[in-house]
Amino acid sequence: MPAQSWKLISHFWGLKAPHFESQFVIVASSFSSFLYLGACYGYFAKRERNKIGKIQS
DSSP states (O other): OOHHHHHHHHHHHHHHSOHHHHHHHHHHHHHHHHHHHHHHHHHHHHHHHHHHHHHHO
């Protein structure tokens, strides 16, 4: 999910929910997008390392 849509969602929650809840939504959404980016980065880094390993051997 792009960051822009997370901003829209968290803004919407901020309007509908109390302040604490909107803060929680922002934290949860940023945390999940961070995890997603980390997983993607780990996958690509592993693939690159495998390529380098094959070239060297």
